[in-house]
Amino acid sequence: MSKAGRPFRVIAHRGDSTHYPENTLAAFASAIALGADEIECDVRVTRDGVPVIHHDATLRRVLGVDALVSDLSCAEVLALVPTRSRDGGAEVRVPTLEQMLDAVGGIPLQIELKEPSAVAATVAALRARADASLYGRVILTSFHRDLILAARALDDRLSVGWLMTDDHDVDPAACDAAGIASVMPHWRRLTSDVVSAAQRAGLSVRAWGVKDLACAQSAIAAGADGCTYDDPRELLAHLTARGARPHSKPLPPLAQVGKHGGRPAAE
Template structure:
C-alpha cells in the first residue's frame, strides 16, 4: 500500500519519517530513508530545492553549512558540485530522482517544496517515474502548491503551517487533501474542523511518547517524527486496546 490517501487512513495514525529516520542517521540522505523503510515507516518526508543548474536535490536549509562539509547557498552550486560534498557519514546529497527510485512501491513520499521554483521540475520527475499517487507535495508556500495544482490537478497536496491563521480554509480552497500543522496548533477543535472540511491532519515534529499519545487521542491522521520506530511501537500498543 503506497497510495497517499490510503496511507493517511491508517489507524490509529500513520507514521511519517521526518527527513528519513533523522533521529538516527544524517537527515535527508538515502541512508536515513533506508533506515526509515527498514523500521516500518508508512511514509518518508524530504525537502527539495534546485541546484544552480535546475536539478531538484534533497536539502532542507537554504545553505549547505549545517548538514554538509560545504558552505554557501545550495542554489550557487551545480548538481555536480553538490554531489562532491559529504552530507554526513560519507553520504552524498541525494537527487530527487534517486529518492523516488528508492521509495517506489515501498512507502509514501511527502515532498516538501522549499522554494516555489522547485515545484514544476519536481512534478516533472515524479510524473516521469509514474509515481503521482505515491507522492504528496507539501509546502509552507501556497504559491508552490497552486503551481502544482495548475500543472496537475490530481496531484496530492498538503499545506504546512507553524502559526495561527486561515490555513484550514485556505487548504480547502486550494483543494489540498491534508494540512500539516506544528503540533502545538493541533488542538482538538482545530483537528475536528479540519476533518469536517475533509482534510487529513499530519502533525510535526514529535519524538516523545507523551505528546504523541495526546495527538493520537485528538484524532490526528499522521505523526511526523525523527524516530519512526518509537511511533510505530506506540501505534502497536494503541492498536491492541
C-alpha cells in the same frame, strides 16, 4: 488510531534522521525497514536546475560547506560528504529527487517544496517518470501556500498539503475549495475540534514539530491522522506497546539500522 478510525501514520521526518544523516538514501532505507508508513523529505534546486533532497538553503549544517545549494551544480553537491557520515558512501550523500524516487519503491512520500524554483522542477520530475501510481502516494507540501497551489496549477492530479504556522488558522472549507488535500498544523495547535472539522471536510490532518513521544501522544489524542517524527523506531514501538499497531512487524535490532549515530537535526 485516529478518531477517523484509521491507524496513526508514522511519517519518517527526513527519513530515519535520528540514526542516519537526514534526507539520505540510508535514512530512507532505514525508515522503510523499520516499517514507517511514509517518508518526508525536502527538495531544493541546484544551479543547473536539478531537484535534490536537502532541507537547508545552505550546505553548512549538514555538509560543512559554506555555500548555497543553488550556487553549486548537481555534480558538486552530490560529491560532498555529510559531516555525520563515517564512511562517505553514496547512500549518505545528498541524493537527487530522481535517485530518491528510484530507491524508495512504493512507499508514500511527503515532499516539501522549500523554494519557488522547486515547484516546476519537482512537478517535471514526477511527470517524467510516467508512473500513474505516484499520484496516489505522493503529497507535495510547503509552508508557502502559493507554492502548493502553483504545483496544483501545473498538474491538478497532484495532492498537496499545507504546512501551517501559528499565523494561520485551519479553514477546512477554504482549503477544500483550493484543492488542498491535507492540513498540517504544528502539534500544539491541534485540538479535537480543529481535527474533527478538517476531517469532516475530507482533509487529512498531519502534525509537524513533533519531537518526542509526549508531543506525539498529544497529536494522537487530538485525533490527527499522523505526524512527522525523527525516530520512526521509537514512535512505532510506542504505538505497538499501546496496541495501536497490533499487526506491526517486529522491529529489527538497532544495530542494523543505526550505524551512523549522531543527533537529529533541528526542525
